[in-house]
Amino acid sequence: MTNTKVWMWRFLSFVPFLLPVVMRYRVPQYHHVSLLWSVPLTFLYLYLSIPFFDHIAGRSRGNPDLASKPWIASGGEYVLLPQLLCLQVMVLKVVAFIWIVQGKFTTVDLVGTAFLCGQVLGSYGIYVAHELMHRPSRFDKALAEILLVTVMYPHFCIEHVVGHHKHVGTYRDPATARFNESLYRFVVRSVFGGAVSAWRIETERLRARGLPWLTMHNRMLRYSVEISLLNAAVYYFGGIWGSIAFLIHCAIAIFAFETINYVQHYGLQRKELAPGVFEPVSTRHSWDSSHRFSNLFLLNLGRHADHHRSPARPFQTLRLFREHEAPELPWGIVTMFVVAFVPPLWFRVMNPRALAWREKSVVPLTAAYSRLPTSNELDPDAALSALRRAYARGETRIGLTGLNHQTRRAILLSRYEMLFGFLIVPAIAITIVINNVWRPVWGLTFLFVACLVALAARRVLANYGSSEAVIPAALGSLHTWDLLWRTANVEIRFDDDPSKRCSSPADDWHRFVCRYLPYKESSPAIGWSEEPAG
Numbered sequence: 248m249t250n251t252k253v254w255m256w257r258f259l260s261f262v263p264f265l266l267p268v269v270m271r272y273r274v275p276q277y278h279h280v281s282l283l284w285s286v287p288l289t290f291l292y293l294y295l296s297i298p299f300f301d302h303i304a305g306r307s308r309g310n311p312d313l314a315s316k317p318w319i320a321s322g323g324e325y326v327l328l329p330q331l332l333c334l335q336v337m338v339l340k341v342v343a344f345i346w347i348v349q350g351k352f353t354t355v356d357l358v359g360t361a362f363l364c365g366q367v368l369g370s371y372g373i374y375v376a377h378e379l380m381h382r383p384s385r386f387d388k389a390l391a392e393i394l395l396v397t398v399m400y401p402h403f404c405i406e407h408v409v410g411h412h413k414h415v416g417t418y419r420d421p422a423t424a425r426f427n428e429s430l431y432r433f434v435v436r437s438v439f440g441g442a443v444s445a446w447r448i449e450t451e452r453l454r455a456r457g458l459p460w461l462t463m464h465n466r467m468l469r470y471s472v473e474i475s476l477l478n479a480a481v482y483y484f485g486g487i488w489g490s491i492a493f494l495i496h497c498a499i500a501i502f503a504f505e506t507i508n509y510v511q512h513y514g515l516q517r518k519e520l521a522p523g524v525f526e527p528v529s530t531r532h533s534w535d536s537s538h539r540f541s542n543l544f545l546l547n548l549g550r551h552a553d554h555h556r557s558p559a560r561p562f563q564t565l566r567l568f569r570e571h572e573a574p575e576l577p578w579g580i581v582t583m584f585v586v587a588f589v590p591p592l593w594f595r596v597m598n599p600r601a602l603a604w605r606e607k608s609v610v611p612l613t614a615a616y617s618r619l620p621t622s623n624e625l626d627p628d629a630a631l632s633a634l635r636r637a638y639a640r641g642e643t644r645i646g647l648t649g650l651n652h653q654t655r656r657a658i659l660l661s662r663y664e665m666l667f668g669f670l671i672v673p674a675i676a677i678t679i680v681i682n683n684v685w686r687p688v689w690g691l692t693f694l695f696v697a698c699l700v701a702l703a704a705r706r707v708l709a710n711y712g713s714s715e716a717v718i719p720a721a722l723g724s725l726h727t728w729d730l731l732w733r734t735a736n737v738e739i740r741f742d743d744d745p746s747k748r749c750s751s752p753a754d755d756w757h758r759f760v761c762r763y764l765p766y767k768e769s770s771p772a773i774g775w776s777e778e779p780a781g
Contacts, residue, residue, distance in 0.1 A: 257318045263669060264328060264563065266543045269676050271335060271371070274343040275363040294585045300540040301579035303698045304671050305664030305705075307539040309724035310566040310628045315636065325563045329378045329546065333390045336372045340397060343368065347492050348485045357488060361495035369398045369500025374507075378546050378562050380404050392470075396477060398500040401470040402445035410444045412558055416517035416532040417525050422505075424513040426601060429590040434505045503584075510534065510583045511551045513593075514601025515574070530556055530573040531604055537567055537726075538579035539664070540671065549580050566628060569725055574604045627725055630760040634739070635722040637764055645718050646738040647731075654734045658727045659712040662720035663705035670701065732756060 311319045319325070343364045347357065372394040379391035380403075388404070395401040407422070414420035421440025424433045449467045450460045458464055481493045515532045517525040536542070536549030550565035552573040567573070576583050577596065587593050637643045674697045681690035721731040731737060732751045739756060741747040741763065749759035 253318075256316065257322065259669075260316060260319060261322065261324050263543050263672055264325070264546070266540075266672050266675070267332060267371070267546075268328075268335065269672065269679065270544070271332075271339070271367065272679065274339050274346060275367040276360075294581065297541060297544065297581040298579060298585070299698075300671065301538040301582065303701060304538070304540040304543075304667070306537040306661070307542065307665060308537045308567050308661070308726035309665070311564050312628075312632045313564065314629060314632050320561065320564050322563075325561060329375050329562075330387070330390060332375045333372075333379065333394055336368055336375060336394065337397070340364070340368055340372075344481070344485065344489065344493075348489050352488075357492055358495060361492040362499055364492075365398075365496040365499025366503055369496050370503035373398060373400065373403070373500060373504040374545055374548060376403070377407070377548075380408060381558055382561075383559075396470065396473045398497045399474050399477075400497070400501055400504075401473065402442055402467060405448055405466060406441045406445040408558075409448050410441075412528075412555065415512060415528060415555060416515055417519075422508050422512070423515075424509045426514040426516070426605075427594065427598070428513075430506060430509050430587045430593070431590075433509050434502060437505050437508060438501060506584050506587055507548070507580065509587055510576070510580060513597055514605065516605055528555055530568050531607060533573070534576050535567055535573050536576045536578075536580045536583075541579045541581055543672075545580065549576075567726070569627070569729060574600065627757055630757050630764070631722065631725055631728055633764040634756075634760050638718070638722065642741070643764075644740050646740070647714075647718060647735060649736040650714060650717060650731075651734065654730060655712075655714060655717055656709050658717050658720050658731060660705065660709035661727050662716070662723060663708050663712075665723070667701040667705050671698075674698075728756075 313320050343360070347360060352360065376391035376394040379387040379394075382388065392401055392404055395403055411420055411422045414423075416423055418425075421437045421444055424430075428436075446467055449465060453460055453462065453465060456464075461468070463469075478490065478493070482490045485492070511534050512532070513534065515534070517528065517532060519525055530552040533551040533555045535552050538549065542549045546562040547565045548562075550567055552568055553560060553565045567575075577600075578586075586596060634643065638645060674694060678690040678694040681693055717731070721727045735751065737751040737756075739749045739759060747763055749756055
């Protein structure tokens with residue numbers, strides 16, 4: 248591949264992750280009409296737009312091909328993106344505060360603006376801080392602390408990294424939602440339990456170093472001082488109304504973030520093997536979400552099982568696992584966020600799923616994703632990547648018979664969802680330009696029409712697409728390849744040796760690929776720890 252093509256692919260791989268930068272380019276504005284209309288309009292704006300875009304962009308179950316695209320793991324643009332988002336959020340928070348202090352707002356306007364800032368800026372700042380705090384750089388950790396101080400939640404730096412990742416899925420973790428626990432009860436328990444846990448973790452750390460809790464090395468004391476100084480500054484410059492707006496902003500941000508915590512771990516429990524001894528953390532203890540828009544918008548937060556399995560993995564390299572290895576939410580993260588607001592509806596949707604996965608606990612997981620440096624094994628993603636490249640070069644042939652219409656449609660739809668999902672980023676950018684040049688109604692009209700055209704086009708292409716396109720489309724992700732392998736008659740063979748054959752569904756394609764292709768394809772070198780957490 249030439250340098251020009253490499254840089255083109257590198258640019259196209261990175262562009263979708265610029266979505267939050269494009270969408271969050273100004274302070275969220277609240278236009279007061281009346282109390283009767285303001286609340287439902289705010290709700291529609293916040294909680295229905297992202298689920299709509301999730302539906303338009305579809306699911307993305309493919310994992311990064313680090314063997315052929317190593318820049319995804321090591322590219323400086325991915326290092327800079329969370330730092331850029333941190334700067335963007337901080338600047339917008341300052342602008343919003345100045346705007347609120349200098350503006351003449353009614354009480355409803357002030358509350359509405361603070362609410363929007365808490366949801367759009369405050370909670371998103373916590374998501375960015377979550378990515379930064381897991382990085383080894385002290386500069387990134389400092390940025391995470393600054394973001395969390397602005398929502399009065401800096402103890403999350405301690406409790407999440409040291410407490411949550413160790414105790415997730417157990418009664419010791421305040422951030423794991425218990426079975427049949429409502430969102431509102433969980434938020435109260437998690438907020439206060441997290442603060443208590445952070446104090447305990449910090450005092451134990453100091454005690455191990457032979458230091459008392461009352462010392463300048465106590466991070467919790469430092470956080471308390473920082474929060475006090477920030478509140479004093481807000482009151483000095485903004486008065487009582489500035490302080491009220493700041494507190495609303497913090498409360499909404501914390502509630503929104505804890506709702507995501509609730510969604511991602513609800514009802515998934517590690518079994519207690521002995522008093523105080525639990526089964527290891529696995530991919531079965533976090534709910535995944537494969538919806539493209541939410542994951543681009545939230546820095547792959549939906550790929551949560553891999554984050555808990557390997558906390559040091561950067562956001563752009565997080566993987567989705569196979570259907571039997573990790574649970575998946577029925578809808579996107581933000582859609583489930585809305586469902587969680589209504590506990591009876593949430594229990595009806597999630598309780599059967601949670602019970603089914605709790606029954607699967609302690610069953611030994613396949614070693615497919617284990618790191619085995621002394622063997623000739625490839626993890627499933629690397630094996631599929633090797634097969635895809637060998638097929639593209641003509642070194643292997645894949646025969647296909649017995650393909651039913653439903654499977655063909657599902658596989659082709661996944662391919663066209665990927666294409667049209669990528670186009671949603673420039674579509675939103677064009678909408679913003681139209682809104683700023685002409686009236687907002689024209690930008691919204693363009694976006695609505697573009698989304699309808701994309702929906703219609705991908706459905707037509709999936710229904711009437713060529714069967715010859717099924718194999719390249721299926722090789723795009725483990726999900727689609729496994730679907731094809733289960734439901735159709737697939738044969739993999741090498742032209743240079745007719746004895747090298749593998750047929751579905753009886754044979755194991757992964758073992759076949761690991762046996763023959765690794766001699767031609769090297770396994771991707773990964774520069775971070777692959778050892779499971781906990």
